[in-house]
Amino acid sequence: MTLGRPLGRVVVVGAGSAGCVLAARLSERPDVHVTLLEAGPDHRSADTPPEIVGPSFVAAKDLPDRTWPALLATRASGQDPRVYTRGRGIGGSSAINAMVALPGLPADYDEWVSRFGCTGWGWDELRPCFEQSALVLHRAPRIEWGEVSSAMAEAVPAAAEGVLLTRTIDGRRSSVNDCYLEPARGRGNLTVLGDALVDRVLFDGRRAVGVLLADGREIAADTVIVAAGAIHSPAVLLRSGVDTPGVGDNLHDHPSFPIALRRLRPASLDSLPIATVATLSSGLGDGGDGGDGIADLQMLPIEHVDAAMPDLAMVMAALMRSRSRGTVRLASTDPTIDPTVDFGMLSDDRDLAPMAAAIDAAEQALAHPAFAAVGEVLPYDRSPDAVRAVLGDYVHAVGTCAMGTVVGTRCGVIGYEALLVCDASVMPQVPRANTHWPTVAIAERLAQLL
Ligand SMILES: Cc1cc2nc3c(=O)[nH]c(=O)nc-3n(C[C@H](O)[C@H](O)[C@H](O)COP(=O)(O)OP(=O)(O)OC[C@H]3O[C@@H](n4cnc5c(N)ncnc54)[C@H](O)[C@@H]3O)c2cc1C
The missing domain is CATH 3.30.410 (Cholesterol Oxidase; domain 2)
Known part of the structure; x- marks a missing residue:
């Protein structure tokens, strides 16, 4: 991944915990134009459905257009696949989650450095990102x-x-739509598009030059950041023909x-x-x-x-x-069909x-x-x-575009230019914490590095 070039027109795929942070932070720079693409609905903070604003994540996740209802996952061998809940729509999973905010242990992030070679992502570097996050x-x-x-x-x-x-x-509830995107909405260099399902990344050789939407629209970009979450980011890369080893491997959660x-x-x-x-x-x-x-x-x-x-x-x-580790694999190259997910727990x-x-x-x-x-x-x-x-999950999927294997320490996909991944999928090992705040901190860190 070459970072010498200016970021220019940035397309961010997925408006979840990471995507909204990146869109807000990068659009603070007048030399960057950000287009944030989200498969589900977009709305302003004031128009948030009451089920999402309210106290119960059960009510929020039951809203029909705010999850991926056909997404199934096998937790452990012998189980039949069951629904695996992921947020859809502006705010992503932060709009429907249980709101628990924990940072994890310093040792979790220091281990990313010592075991997985993620230089620059230890606790010393990430702690300020937790502290400066705009989460309420x-x-x-x-x-x-x-x-x-x-x-x-x-x-x-x-x-x-x-x-x-x-x-x-x-x-x-204060989702990343409320605390990151809303204050940035008035900027002329930020465009937010809801109901924009990304099919694949477009390339010139091995350089990303834009994305193709499922409805056939093409959006040109100088930099593409895939932030579609630990299940859908590897699916986007695999549909795009990315051949970096390890995409979709290393899937894990908290059993x-x-x-x-x-x-x-x-x-x-x-x-x-x-x-x-x-x-x-x-x-x-x-x-x-x-x-x-x-x-x-x-x-x-x-x-x-x-x-x-x-x-x-x-x-x-x-x-x-x-x-234990599992996999995300394409079930089809049709972007409307969710991938096959097997956690391999225990x-x-x-x-x-x-x-x-x-x-x-x-x-x-x-x-x-x-x-x-x-x-x-x-x-x-x-x-x-x-x-x-x-055995169940904790809706904390991570690891499928792991830093050190699939992406480098600037989140660039290894073997490609102008293509980055930044969301829960880049965590090489899940922290001992619920994963929303750590995902926000990762996006803050990448925004700093860029
Ligand atoms: C029900 C539930 C409860 C949870 N409770 C907690 C909790 O209490 N505390 C906690 O810390 N964590 C919790 N989590 C986990 C936490 O919310 C996630 O780990 C975190 O939000 C992941 O952030 P992300 O940016 O990786 O992905 P997401 O926030 O899931 O964002 C990905 C976004 O990309 C979009 N997208 C996907 N594919 C495409 C595509 N092809 N084109 C365009 N857009 C696309 C999705 O619609 C989504 O909006 C919970 C999760 C769920 C689902």
Whole structure:
């Protein structure tokens, strides 16, 4: 990737956590013109649907045009593919996510440098990017906490404080459309196009010169930045014929085991589903890859998970550092057909003991009397085969255009010019954190470097 040239006309593909940050930051420069292309609908911040503004990600993700409903994924071997939720429309997944904001551990980013050769992406460089991000962050006041979160706080001291959420002080969701794009909308050098599904990148030799939309429109560019997320960015590259080894490999997420609770009192679907998380350490050693067993487990209490079942709550026991890897592959060259996604969770035996430790921790928490007042834990089977059969994701897909393999340390696709990828797909290893804020920090960092 040659960076000597001016950026000129920049096309950003995908208006999610990374794409909106890049569009806003790069359009601060008068010498750059940015066109931000988003497959789903665009709207101003003031026109955000109430389901997205409100407290419940369940209501937000149930909006019909704000996810990719035909996108399926296999979590672990033996499972049938099930829907894998990704945001669609302005703000991407930040418009429908559960708003939890955690940065991860400094060691997560230092490991990107030491193990994956991502020079310039350690904690010293990324910390300022977290700090300077325009995200609006507040904890929910205790009065807003649901019964499951409150019980978790009683049972596990690590959950007592609550977690930062991407919300304003008065409880309105603050997506990257609100806090990055909205203040930039008036700039003459920024164009935002919704309902613009990108088919492929156009090349002159191995230099990107624009993109082709699914409706046949061509948009010329001096620089193309693909920010379509960890599932769709590799799909765009593969459709474009990019032959860099590793595109679509290294897919991973935080595997999670769901334990269901039948509530005595149904939750209101207008209430906040997640107010706190508990981060714990398995103490289980490294398995030869530098893992330290610290902060590698998370318990997530969720007040309601399904609009049709308000009496169903969940405690997710999640593994925050997974060694298993999967793939994203093209199912078709038709851009309207989603790729084939297989996470291969628990395919690496080193994930089995920490996964069991996560379930142990959740069981200990649920045995606390505070949970008895909330409802009844529904029966579950934690034998290894049963865990594999019901294992879920954390909607934290990363890794499929990994830095060090597919892109270099300026996010340029190796072997190509003027083509970059910047979103959750460039993380070589998922941090021990929910992935929105880290994705924003990555985009801030690239904007700095460019
Ligand atoms: C339901 C849900 C809950 C979550 N909860 C949390 C949470 O509480 N905390 C947290 O930290 N993380 C959470 N996450 C994860 C987090 O939101 C994502 O990791 C993060 O938003 C990823 O950012 P991204 O820029 O990589 O991709 P996205 O934000 O997904 O953006 C990609 C964008 O590209 C668009 N796109 C895709 N293909 C094309 C194409 N061909 N042409 C044009 N546009 C295209 C998509 O429509 C989308 O808008 C959650 C995710 C989901 C789905």
